[in-house]
Amino acid sequence: MADVEVRLFAEYRKQVGVSRFRMEADDLWQLMEGLASRCGSDFLIGAERAMILINGRNSAQLAGMRTVLRDGDVVSFFPPLAGG
Amino acid sequence: MEADGGIAGLREKIEAASAEAEGPGGSRVRVIGLREARRLAREASTDLGALEREALRAEVLPRRYLRNLGTLGWEGQRRICEAGVAVVGLGGLGGNVVELLARLGVGRLAVADGDAFSEDNLNRQVLSHSDNLGHPKVDEAVKRIRMINPAVDVRAEECMLDVRGMLRLAEGCRVAVDALDNIPSRLQLQEACSLLGIPMVHGAIAGSAGQVTTVFPGECGLRLLYPQDGDRGIETVTGNPSFTPALVAALQVAEVVKLITGNGEPLRNRLLFLDTDSNSFLLTELA
Numbered sequence: 001m002a003d004v005e006v007r008l009f010a011e012y013r014k015q016v017g018v019s020r021f022r023m024e025a026d027d028l029w030q031l032m033e034g035l036a037s038r039c040g041s042d043f044l045i046g047a048e049r050a051m052i053l054i055n056g057r058n059s060a061q062l063a064g065m066r067t068v069l070r071d072g073d074v075v076s077f078f079p080p081l082a083g084g
Numbered sequence: 085m086e087a088d089g090g091i092a093g094l095r096e097k098i099e100a101a102s103a104e105a106e107g108p109g110g111s112r113v114r115v116i117g118l119r120e121a122r123r124l125a126r127e128a129s130t131d132l133g134a135l136e137r138e139a140l141r142a143e144v145l146p147r148r149y150l151r152n153l154g155t156l157g158w159e160g161q162r163r164i165c166e167a168g169v170a171v172v173g174l175g176g177l178g179g180n181v182v183e184l185l186a187r188l189g190v191g192r193l194a195v196a197d198g199d200a201f202s203e204d205n206l207n208r209q210v211l212s213h214s215d216n217l218g219h220p221k222v223d224e225a226v227k228r229i230r231m232i233n234p235a236v237d238v239r240a241e242e243c244m245l246d247v248r249g250m251l252r253l254a255e256g257c258r259v260a261v262d263a264l265d266n267i268p269s270r271l272q273l274q275e276a277c278s279l280l281g282i283p284m285v286h287g288a289i290a291g292s293a294g295q296v297t298t299v300f301p302g303e304c305g306l307r308l309l310y311p312q313d314g315d316r317g318i319e320t321v322t323g324n325p326s327f328t329p330a331l332v333a334a335l336q337v338a339e340v341v342k343l344i345t346g347n348g349e350p351l352r353n354r355l356l357f358l359d360t361d362s363n364s365f366l367l368t369e370l371a
Contacts, residue, residue: 049310051310051311056369059311081295082315084287084329
């Protein structure tokens with residue numbers, strides 16, 4: 001499995017209490033499962049709607065949840081903001 | 085923007101009514117005050133905005149813009165005064181946006197919102213106050229804009245717009261500002277702007293966090309920010325305090341200025357994500 005750095009922003013960081021940590025996963029889907037198991041079932045409010053960047057590239061423009069992770073990747077989670 | 089034709093003969097009168105003032109770096113600048121400009125506009129049966137644009141062409145600065153000049157320059161101020169901007173949504177973001185655009189001197193503002201002020205708006209929406217609860221937000225916006233800068237031509241629509249309505253509102257505008265509060269409407273505005281061939285300045289907030297980007301016609305833009313369907317974001321949990329909309333609205337207005345003047349680097353294909361709690365301002369690629 002790939003050793004990646006997870007970075008959390010705004011409300012996600014507040015929920016978990018840390019802004020970055022390391023995890024192991026083969027792809028983004030597995031990382032999400034690992035995050036839920038590590039941080040609790042209510043981790044990431046609407047995480048399926050988060051903007052996720054892998055090394056600064058939007059996962060929606062990669063392979064989405066099937067995006068393969070590699071050692072050293074930085075995976076950043078941004079909660080959806082829509083207030084005006 | 086209406087043509088400013090028919091008032092070219094005013095130029096000499098404007099110059100005669102102007103005075104010298106201290107400009108950027110101690111330079112000397114010809115200025116015209118609001119009272120003189122209003123008098124000349126009345127005498128020429130034209131509107132104040134047209135008169136001020138004629139003054140700017142003659143290198144006579146409406147005095148209210150003296151502190152703009154060092155940053156915007158003559159050409160920048162002229163472009164701002166000639167530009168139309170659509171602002172969709174007049175809540176926490178939109179209220180601050182129209183306030184700042186009116187003070188900058190934007191020539192025309194087209195504003196829309198279908199809502200009225202309620203008591204839970206008072207903590208952050210600058211157009212609301214204790215005595216206008218229940219009043220349509222567009223009415224209060226028009227009043228405020230006219231009070232700040234009577235040279236601004238304001239057009240208002242009191243409704244929640246669909247794409248067709250957004251097209252009508254933003255037609256002829258140089259740029260549109262997304263100050264909406266839900267994802268489907270934001271996506272509709274992006275579509276309307278793409279059809280009109282104008283950029284859209286997006287801003288959104290939730291709690292201590294905010295984001296700003298500028299989407300040009302045909303770009304993915306908000307589809308990358310909101311990859312899945314849904315109406316709202318985490319603001320339903322965090323709420324919105326007073327300082328986040330003010331901060332994000334100011335950044336949106338800075339984007340509008342860059343787009344209109346051509347100075348600076350717009351946040352094209354880039355997202356500025358901020359969180360005041362962690363003092364983080366992160367600039368990331370969006371494309």
